[in-house]
Amino acid sequence: MAKRLTQEEFLKQAKETNPQFDYSETVFKNTRTKVKVKCEKGHEFETLPKPLQKTNGRTCPICNKRSQTSSYSDEPTELYFLQIRTDDPEFKYVYKVGITKETVQERFTAEDMTRIKILRQFKFQTGKPAHDFEKEIHKALSEYKYGRSKPLSYGNTELFSENPVELLGLG
Numbered sequence: 001m002a003k004r005l006t007q008e009e010f011l012k013q014a015k016e017t018n019p020q021f022d023y024s025e026t027v028f029k030n031t032r033t034k035v036k037v038k039c040e041k042g043h044e045f046e047t048l049p050k051p052l053q054k055t056n057g058r059t060c061p062i063c064n065k066r067s068q069t070s071s072y073s074d075e076p077t078e079l080y081f082l083q084i085r086t087d088d089p090e091f092k093y094v095y096k097v098g099i100t101k102e103t104v105q106e107r108f109t110a111e112d113m114t115r116i117k118i119l120r121q122f123k124f125q126t127g128k129p130a131h132d133f134e135k136e137i138h139k140a141l142s143e144y145k146y147g148r149s150k151p152l153s154y155g156n157t158e159l160f161s162e163n164p165v166e167l168l169g170l171g
């Protein structure tokens, strides 16, 4: 007969296989009873213990659903590269890469537009290729993330300290 798995043993295996989750409130009872886990973004969900122990890189069902429903659109989508003037003495300009179904002028306030220079725009017929391209670029720029100041009234995530158009040769 197989030895019963203890809470401690279960947590050790789950943390090894899926270290991306938070197990601080996880209580293991037995292999047929679901356990509670939290993802990196703080979503709580329940799952059977086995996938956590045995399958690498499990993803959070709440994150999965969000990325399916919110990011992809059937409408034309624009990927934009912006240069933004800051008040940070060390980084006079920072750069933003993002997607929008509106125009850049509609997406940002008139005041923010006084700081913004559009470097490059790519138009896509639907959201998916724009979203995929954006993801690739954010990944390529991940070491240049900028967070020292907030030059825009909103949308200050995904700012970068290096010019992506030059860096990635998209000019």
Ligand SMILES: [Zn+2]
Pocket: 039, 040, 041, 042, 043, 060, 061, 062, 063, 064
């Ligand atoms: Zn999540």
